[in-house]
Every structure is written in structure tokens, then in C-alpha cells.
Amino acid sequence: MATIEFDRERAIEHDEAQPGQTLLELARAAGIPHAAACGGKGRCSTCRVVVLDHPENLAPPSDLEAALALKKGFDPNIRLACQAVVRGPVRVRRLVLDDEDIQLAVKGNAQTAGKERHLAILFSDIRDFTPFAEGHLPYDVIHILGRYFKKVGEPVLRHGGYIDKYMGDGIMAIFGLERASAREACYDAVAAAIGMQESLREFNVYIKSQFDTEFRIGIGVHFGPVIVGEMGHPEKMHFTAIGDTVNIASRIESATKALGAPILVSHAVRQQLGDAVRFGVAEQVNLKGKTGPTLVHQVLGLADAPSGDQAAP
Numbered sequence: 023m024a025t026i027e028f029d030r031e032r033a034i035e036h037d038e039a040q041p042g043q044t045l046l047e048l049a050r051a052a053g054i055p056h057a058a059a060c061g062g063k064g065r066c067s068t069c070r071v072v073v074l075d076h077p078e079n080l081a082p083p084s085d086l087e088a089a090l091a092l093k094k095g096f097d098p099n100i101r102l103a104c105q106a107v108v109r110g111p112v113r114v115r116r117l118v119l120d121d122e123d124i125q126l127a128v129k130g131n132a133q134t135a136g137k138e139r140h141l142a143i144l145f146s147d148i149r150d151f152t153p154f155a156e157g158h159l160p161y162d163v164i165h166i167l168g169r170y171f172k173k174v175g176e177p178v179l180r181h182g183g184y185i186d187k188y189m190g191d192g193i194m195a196i197f198g199l200e201r202a203s204a205r206e207a208c209y210d211a212v213a214a215a216i217g218m219q220e221s222l223r224e225f226n227v228y229i230k231s232q233f234d235t236e237f238r239i240g241i242g243v244h245f246g247p248v249i250v251g252e253m254g255h256p257e258k259m260h261f262t263a264i265g266d267t268v269n270i271a272s273r274i275e276s277a278t279k280a281l282g283a284p285i286l287v288s289h290a291v292r293q294q295l296g297d298a299v300r301f302g303v304a305e306q307v308n309l310k311g312k313t314g315p316t317l318v319h320q321v322l323g324l325a326d327a328p329s330g331d332q333a334a335p
């Protein structure tokens with residue numbers, strides 16, 4: 023009798039299995055609490071297992087699985103349980119949910135378990151901040167940053183954004199957590215970006231008078247799938263978003279410097295917004311860590327904006 027064995031957990035007799043079932047479906051049917059943050063869509067890789075015996079009894083990887091395995095650098099003996107269709111006896115071991123993961127899941131909630139969402143991610147950064155910081159007293163730098171974060175944080179919050187973190191002088195914000203549609207998430211993020219540039223103009227009046235300088239900021243926005251949840255040490259958990267969408271948003275922000283554009287958004291954002299936003303030039307850029315060019319669009323302002331709600335020149 024053929025056996026599908028989850029090493030150190032449960033062995034399932036093959037005649038319990040339905041034709042075409044995946045490892046994830048079998049594990050779930052057997053009561054094994056198998057991780058599947060993306061819901062089995064082949065996007066998160068949290069369902070990964072190592073195949074210990076008889077890899078030939080799993081159907082070959084789908085295009086989806088092969089692409090994710092390539093991206094993650096998996097060895098051929100690492101398979102996605104949600105994609106691997108069982109054809110015969112096989113022995114696997116789960117790689118993601120160890121005992122500590124299980125404790126966290128029991129202690130936590132849906133947030134700590136991680137969940138895939140489609141959200142807009144915004145990154146901003148002050149251009150040439152390092153020379154400014156090096157040329158001023160630490161007290162002044164902290165004071166200035168405090169005023170800056172308050173000023174540019176206000177439009178983020180006003181448009182429903184969640185300020186995820188500060189990275190030096192940079193900000194990462196998430197849009198769409200409370201909104202139903204992709205379009206709303208993208209619109210909020212772009213409106214916040216425009217508002218940040220407007221707030222910066224007000225902030226610059228102050229810093230010009232006190233320090234005889236002005237800041238310029240670059241903002242990048244991307245929309246796509248992310249995994250959100252509480253992450254970190256159990257004593258200091260932090261709600262955040264991770265994934266390629268986040269990395270790409272950060273790199274789009276980096277591209278604002280080379281292109282001299284205050285706000286750049288990905289084509290995914292542009293597609294959601296139609297004519298609700300006025301866009302400037304579109305350019306193909308090479309983003310660090312991405313193969314091939316990526317189309318980005320400069321944002322000029324909101325289509326129905328009052329006069330103040332425009333991106334900086």
C-alpha cells in the first residue's frame with residue numbers, strides 16, 4: 023500500500039487520497055496545520071516542503087511553481103505543497119511551520135499568520151540628506167527630522183495610509199488596508215504622495231529660514247500582492263508588508279533621483295487610475311534586482327485637484 027508521509031507528523035495511506043490532490047490538500051485533510059499564506063496560489067512559498075523520498079511521484083512543477091522556485095533559488099527537492107500533485111508514495115517534511123511558528127500562530131491571530139493582500143506601497147526619501155546630517159549637530163538633525171516626519175506624515179494619514187516604518191530619512195507607507203478596491207488604494211497612495219510634496223513646500227519655508235537650505239524628496243508607488251502580518255520578535259512584533267511589490271516600490275523611489283521626477287508610479291498603479299490622475303512622461307527604467315526594463319510614470323497632479331494639490335515641479 024502506498025503511503026504519503028509527512029515526516030515526523032503523519033502518514034496518509036494513498037487510497038485515502040483523491041486523484042489529482044496536492045500535498046497541501048492531503049495535509050489539510052489529514053489535520054496537519056500546513057502553512058499557506060497566499061491560500062495555495064503559488065505566490066508565497068510558505069507551503070514549501072523538502073522531498074525526502076520518491077520525488078518522481080510528485081507531478082512536475084507547474085510554470086507557476088517553477089517561476090517561484092527560480093526566484094527563491096530553491097533546490098529541485100524543494101516543492102510547493104499547494105502545487106505538487108501526488109501520484110504515488112512520497113515522503114516530505116514541512117519547512118516553514120516549526121514548533122516556534124506554531125506557538126506564534128496559536129498565540130497570534132490572522133495578522134500574525136500572514137495574509138496575502140493587494141495593496142499600494144509608497145516609499146519616500148529625502149534627496150542628499152546625508153550631507154545635511156553630516157553638516158549639522160545631531161540635535162538639529164533629530165529636530166528637523168521630527169518636524170519633517172510630522173509634516174509629510176499628515177497627508178499619508180489623511181488619505182488612509184498606514185505608516186509602516188521610518189528608515190533614516192525614508193518613509194514606507196501602505197495604502198488599501200481599509201479600502202475595498204485596488205483603485206481606491208492606488209488613488210489614496212498617489213493623493214498622499216502629492217500631498218507630501220505640497221507639505222514639503224510648507225516645510226521648506228521653515229528650514230530655509232532656519233538652516234538656509236531646502237529639501238527635495240522622491241516618492242515611488244507600486245501596487246500588487248504583498249504578505250501582511252505581525253512580524254518580528256514576540257516581544258516586539260510589528261505589522262508590516264513584505265514581498266516583491268514592496269521591493270519594487272522602493273526601487274521606483276530610487277529611480278526618481280535619476281529621472282529628476284518628484285513622484286513616480288508603476289504601470290500597475292497607472293492602470294488602476296485611468297484619468298483620475300494627470301500623468302507626465304512614461305519611461306522604461308532598469309530597477310536594481312529586476313530583469314528587464316520596468317515602465318514607470320511621472321505624476322503631475324490629481325485630475326480634479328484644487329490648485330494646491332499638485333506635484334512639485
Ligand code: FES
Pocket residue numbers: 057058059060061062063064065066067068069070102103104105
Ligand atoms: S500556499 Fe503560497 S505558494 Fe503554496
